[in-house]
Amino acid sequence: MKIGVAGGGPAGLFFAALSTDGGHQVSVSERNPRGATYGWGVVFSEGTLGELARIDPEVHRVIDDRAVRWSAIEVRVSGRVVHSTGHGFSAISRRSLLEVLQEVCTRRSVELRFEDEVEPTDPFPGADLVVAADGVRSRIRTLHRDAFRPELRPHSTRYVWYGTTLPLDAFTFVFEDTPAGLMQVHAYPFDHANSTFIVECTEEVWRGNGLDRMDEEESLSFCEKVFADVLDGHRLLSNRSEWLQFATLRCRTWHHGRVALVGDAAHTAHFSIGSGTKLAMEDAASLCRALGEHPDDLAAAFADYEAERMPAVDRFQQAALESSRYFEEVARYLHLDPVRFTYNLLTRSGRVAHSAMVQRDPALTVAASRSLAEGHAGTIVAAPPHLSPFTSRSVRIPNRVALAAPGHAPADLEALAGAGAGLCLTHEVAVSAEGRISPDSPVLDEVSVEAWRAAVDAVHRAGSLAGIVLSHAGRRAATRPRARGSDISLGDEAWPLVAASPLAFTRRGRVPAEIDEEGMTRIRQAFAEAAAHAAKSGFDLVSVDLGGGYLLGGFLSPLSNIRTDRYGGDMSNRLRFPLDVVEAVRAGWRDDRPMAVRLTVTDWHQSGISLDESVTAAVGLRQAGTDLIEVAGGGALPDAAPDYRRLYLAGHADRIKHEARVPVMARGAITTFDQIDTLVAADRADLCLLDPWRYRRTFIL
Amino acid sequence: MGLPTTTPGTDGNLVIEWARRADAGPFSSLGVVDRVAYPSLEPIAALSAAAAVTDNVRLVTMVVIGPLRSPALLAQQAATLDLLSEGRLTLGLSIGARHDDYDVCGIDPRRRGEILSDQLAEIRQIWEDGTAGPTPNQPGGPDVLVGGSGGPAMQRMARSSDGFVHGGGPPRAFAAAAERARSAWIEAGRPGSPQLWGQAYFALGDVERGAAYLRDYYAFTGGFAERIAAANLTTPNAVLDLVRGYRDAGCHHLVLLPTVSDLDQLERLSEVVGQ
Numbered sequence: 001m002k003i004g005v006a007g008g009g010p011a012g013l014f015f016a017a018l019s020t021d022g023g024h025q026v027s028v029s030e031r032n033p034r035g036a037t038y039g040w041g042v043v044f045s046e047g048t049l050g051e052l053a054r055i056d057p058e059v060h061r062v063i064d065d066r067a068v069r070w071s072a073i074e075v076r077v078s079g080r081v082v083h084s085t086g087h088g089f090s091a092i093s094r095r096s097l098l099e100v101l102q103e104v105c106t107r108r109s110v111e112l113r114f115e116d117e118v119e120p121t122d123p124f125p126g127a128d129l130v131v132a133a134d135g136v137r138s139r140i141r142t143l144h145r146d147a148f149r150p151e152l153r154p155h156s157t158r159y160v161w162y163g164t165t166l167p168l169d170a171f172t173f174v175f176e177d178t179p180a181g182l183m184q185v186h187a188y189p190f191d192h193a194n195s196t197f198i199v200e201c202t203e204e205v206w207r208g209n210g211l212d213r214m215d216e217e218e219s220l221s222f223c224e225k226v227f228a229d230v231l232d233g234h235r236l237l238s239n240r241s242e243w244l245q246f247a248t249l250r251c252r253t254w255h256h257g258r259v260a261l262v263g264d265a266a267h268t269a270h271f272s273i274g275s276g277t278k279l280a281m282e283d284a285a286s287l288c289r290a291l292g293e294h295p296d297d298l299a300a301a302f303a304d305y306e307a308e309r310m311p312a313v314d315r316f317q318q319a320a321l322e323s324s325r326y327f328e329e330v331a332r333y334l335h336l337d338p339v340r341f342t343y344n345l346l347t348r349s350g351r352v353a354h355s356a357m358v359q360r361d362p363a364l365t366v367a368a369s370r371s372l373a374e375g376h377a378g379t380i381v382a383a384p385p386h387l388s389p390f391t392s393r394s395v396r397i398p399n400r401v402a403l404a405a406p407g408h409a410p411a412d413l414e415a416l417a418g419a420g421a422g423l424c425l426t427h428e429v430a431v432s433a434e435g436r437i438s439p440d441s442p443v444l445d446e447v448s449v450e451a452w453r454a455a456v457d458a459v460h461r462a463g464s465l466a467g468i469v470l471s472h473a474g475r476r477a478a479t480r481p482r483a484r485g486s487d488i489s490l491g492d493e494a495w496p497l498v499a500a501s502p503l504a505f506t507r508r509g510r511v512p513a514e515i516d517e518e519g520m521t522r523i524r525q526a527f528a529e530a531a532a533h534a535a536k537s538g539f540d541l542v543s544v545d546l547g548g549g550y551l552l553g554g555f556l557s558p559l560s561n562i563r564t565d566r567y568g569g570d571m572s573n574r575l576r577f578p579l580d581v582v583e584a585v586r587a588g589w590r591d592d593r594p595m596a597v598r599l600t601v602t603d604w605h606q607s608g609i610s611l612d613e614s615v616t617a618a619v620g621l622r623q624a625g626t627d628l629i630e631v632a633g634g635g636a637l638p639d640a641a642p643d644y645r646r647l648y649l650a651g652h653a654d655r656i657k658h659e660a661r662v663p664v665m666a667r668g669a670i671t672t673f674d675q676i677d678t679l680v681a682a683d684r685a686d687l688c689l690l691d692p693w694r695y696r697r698t699f700i701l
Numbered sequence: 702m703g704l705p706t707t708t709p710g711t712d713g714n715l716v717i718e719w720a721r722r723a724d725a726g727p728f729s730s731l732g733v734v735d736r737v738a739y740p741s742l743e744p745i746a747a748l749s750a751a752a753a754v755t756d757n758v759r760l761v762t763m764v765v766i767g768p769l770r771s772p773a774l775l776a777q778q779a780a781t782l783d784l785l786s787e788g789r790l791t792l793g794l795s796i797g798a799r800h801d802d803y804d805v806c807g808i809d810p811r812r813r814g815e816i817l818s819d820q821l822a823e824i825r826q827i828w829e830d831g832t833a834g835p836t837p838n839q840p841g842g843p844d845v846l847v848g849g850s851g852g853p854a855m856q857r858m859a860r861s862s863d864g865f866v867h868g869g870g871p872p873r874a875f876a877a878a879a880e881r882a883r884s885a886w887i888e889a890g891r892p893g894s895p896q897l898w899g900q901a902y903f904a905l906g907d908v909e910r911g912a913a914y915l916r917d918y919y920a921f922t923g924g925f926a927e928r929i930a931a932a933n934l935t936t937p938n939a940v941l942d943l944v945r946g947y948r949d950a951g952c953h954h955l956v957l958l959p960t961v962s963d964l965d966q967l968e969r970l971s972e973v974v975g976q
Contacts, residue, residue, distance in 0.1 A: 253924050303927030407892050427890070437890075484825065484841065485861045486889050508822055548890070604852065634888055638860060639818060642852040642888070644881035669884045693883060693894070693951075 004029070004124025005131045006140055008112065011263030011280035012133030013101035018056060018288040020108040027124070028110060031117035038239055039094040040163040041190020043274040046088035055285045062100045067092045068189050072170035075342040076230060078334065082342040086360030089171055091190045129298065130259045131287070136249055138265035148261065149252035154245050155270065155324050159200040160219065163237035168195045173345060174230050175330070180208025182331045183226055186272060197236060198271065199223050200327060211243060219243065246270055246324070248317060255302035260287055267313050269320035272327055273349055279316060283309055319349040332658040336683055343368040344682040354385065354677035368681045385680040386673045390422065390687060392594035392627045392663065395540050397422040397465050400680050402665060402689045408442050410455040417462035423687060424459050428471035428545055431530040432523070434495055435472030435551065438481045444470065444530045452537035467541035469598060470530050470585065472523060474551030475499035475512040487638060500554045500561040500568070506638050514563070520577055523551070524584045531588035543596035544585050549635035552578040553600050556617065557609050557636040571613040575620055586625040594627035596665070601652050602633045604640035611655060618660035628686070630665040631656050644669060654684040665689060702728040702967065703958030704751060707741035708914050710962035716742065720751035722967055723758060727975040730759035732900065732956035735766050738801040739918070745778045752786035760789050763866055763900050763956055764848045766797035768816040769806045775820070776827035777834025779843060788838035793866045793898065794821070795848030799921055814853055821845065821861035846898055850878045859885035864896025872946025875899050879951050899952040901943055903934040904960045905969040911935065911960035933960060937973040944974065
């Protein structure tokens with residue numbers, strides 16, 4: 001086959017070097033002169049290098065000869081340096097990498113043409129296959145954008161890519177305060193005398209420090225001053241280093257006609273997980289392998305290539321997105337102690353979980369766990385984070401795992417006794433008959449106190465604590481039991497509904513009456529009385545339900561609250577009645593026991609409640625005596641656009657916790673203790689509601 | 702086992718004989734898919750024929766494109782099939798993937814999600830109050846499944862059905878979708894957990910015909926058709942690996958859809974899964 005490769009970067013050269021193995025005639029066109037390159041170093045994980053050894057031992061050997069290796073990550077924050085080890089990196093200068101690949105290509109009879117830019121309309125006339133390795137601004141991809149459908153999403157931070165003569169021996173993150181706010185550095189060695197030094201900050205800090213008005217030299221000298229401590233007298237080096245905004249590129253397909261995209265031409269992933277070159281070289285290897293397996297069928301080869309690479313790249317892009325978001329908002333974690341801060345940073349992308357941290361750096365992991373434990377915790381031996389206790393007021397919850405009862409009756413709560421969770425939670429329990437979801441929903445009143453008391457006692461005997469969720473279903477009340485679906489109206493047997501505004505929940509649902517002040521007083525009273533009943537039943541925690549699109553949650557969401565009085569409008573108004581209720585519950589509940597709130601922080605809808613508003617609400621709730629917020633999502637609308645991916649509300653919980661400074665319980669597709677360990681040790685959550693399906697499997701057949 | 706209702710070369714006799722043999726074989730259910738703007742059999746009509754010659758297998762639509770049909774007629778058809786089969790119907794519904802099915806039926810595809818949401822409530826109500834069609838054999842009507850892996854589809858499934866039907870893919874993709882389905886179920890406040898149904902294509906011994914059919918059937922997806930064709934299960938090992946993978950991912954029912962209209966396919970699969 002005759003193959004033309006547009007672009008002489010790592011992806012293009014590696015593809016060319018590999019494809020000669022199939023006896024193809026390959027030429028590479030690079031628009032820059034030989035030896036010109038604008039990057040500094042390229043970092044690989046140990047795993048990537050191992051993979052390279054399998055794919056092309058010769059290329060691996062020469063890269064290995066010139067690479068530097070190290071295994072530490074250093075975090076400089078709040079005047080301290082935290083050293084973590086066991087991570088395994090290697091790096092090479094970009095210039096060396098290109099030289100190595102060029103040499104291999106030449107040895108394998110690849111034709112290399114420099115200062116030769118191909119014409120996108122007819123690249124490599126006569127070639128059977130064109131590989132577009134021409135970078136993120138690929139002209140070939142741009143010409144065929146209707147086929148490739150590229151989507152470029154810019155990130156909000158600014159960054160600049162410097163070199164430095166400072167020889168580092170760790171992947172180094174530096175967080176420094178400047179007059180306008182926090183600036184951070186991602187730095188790593190690429191040979192024994194030089195390092196890559198990337199400076200990043202938010203747009204606000206960038207402008208605040210006047211960096212938007214500085215030229216190349218002024219910027220460089222500004223950064224040298226800010227990071228003088230770590231630079232220790234070394235200079236920063238510029239190579240046309242300008243402030244940039246990273247953009248994540250995704251394409252609908254990576255092939256069109258005889259053209260295949262590889263590397264940055266096909267996709268980008270934020271630099272903070274350092275995977276651009278790795279992904280590019282993996283693309284090259286995958287495409288080459290696919291061509292070998294389907295020698296006479298380009299369509300089949302492309303399908304094979306995309307099937308292998310698209311999911312892998314997608315996972316990296318997802319992790320890179322999490323990582324970049326972390327750096328956009330990292331200022332919120334500065335109050336953490338440096339060890340927890342470091343643990344949090346190392347687990348930011350979701351790719352390194354607690355179990356991996358235990359393997360890589362036992363010392364740091366124990367240090368992070370130790371700060372969670374009370375009582376017995378040594379410097380060497382400490383309980384894993386999910387088994388550390390959590391104390392709120394005078395209640396000590398024995399571990400960080402919460403479970404929700406499988407049904408709404410007291411017997412369902414009792415069924416959780418013996419599961420080992422720190423906290424066992426009821427379903428929504430109505431504070432009055434009209435607040436029931438269904439006729440068979442439980443109501444917490446004088447009569448039911450004893451039944452709940454028995455269930456709570458059973459939970460206590462098993463060593464767990466019990467919490468009750470006090471709720472009023474509002475416009476979602478008076479529906480059938482949910483065996484065959486939710487929100488199916490009772491029809492003639494339905495009782496009158498009340499809600500923030502007279503809007504039916506579903507298109508077929510009944511319209512509730514807008515609740516008036518008198519109704520609010522009655523309901524506030526019902527919540528307060530229910531709190532007193534909960535105390536009599538022996539519950540360790542009450543939770544007030546401000547979620548699920550029920551009565552109180554319905555006040556918070558602008559989708560269900562269109563009132564024009566002092567209970568509608570901005571967040572402080574919409575929060576007014578729910579806050580009144582929370583205060584009443586606090587007053588009716590025991591001072592020595594915690595009160596939680598289940599708070600919906602997203603409606604999964606663009607016109608719904610925003611996370612900023614939820615932070616405001618969380619602050620108000622904390623000030624009203626809320627000890628814990630269960631961060632929930634959805635419920636305001638039957639037809640929203642929820643996203644149920646793994647840990648889908650953990651990021652929301654993290655934000656509420658650190659911005660409103662209130663303990664949180666995370667929920668949403670949390671299915672393993674490893675996830676809970678990571679969330680708790682990184683201080684993203686205090687308690688986690690586990691979906692225990694993995695632990696319910698029958699394993700003795 | 703799937704009925705070959707969309708593969709080229711199917712005739713009435715083949716469908717009947719296929720159903721009869723599937724019922725006698727190691728299979729627990731017989732599934733059909735739905736396309737309108739394609740040379741294919743209408744799924745509920747085909748299952749009605751199957752109902753007449755089977756006694757054991759569950760009859761399942763994987764899926765019927767709900768918004769193309771009026772809720773009353775669909776409720777009546779499904780209730781009829783449930784009667785004819787003495788309570789063996791499971792009705793899977795989704796919005797489908799192709800606009801041309803909507804065009805040929807004269808239905809505006811833009812509101813299809815909303816239409817399906819309403820339809821799910823309406824069908825259940827019709828079965829219960831008898832405003833159209835017969836009373837179904839199963840009390841309250843057959844179980845309903847909803848397909849579609851996006852958030853809105855998952856929410857619809859959890860709010861208004863009995864379970865989830867996956868669109869196909871490797872076990873890992875099914876496991877991820879099943880996890881989302883369970884999350885949606887919890888968010889909807891439903892007791893228990895959703896039924897989880899999976900599907901995959903196979904062609905044992907006639908690889909090229911199977912691939913050609915899948916390329917044609919999925920031509921509308923562009924390059925993706927090639928990937929679907931490449932994932933066709935063409936060896937006994939591939940079938941068994943997938944069955945094990947789906948079982949470990951928590952799948953309750955897996956339907957293997959034929960890609961070649963040849964009874965030999967059914968016999969080969971019976972041998973492989975009957976072991």
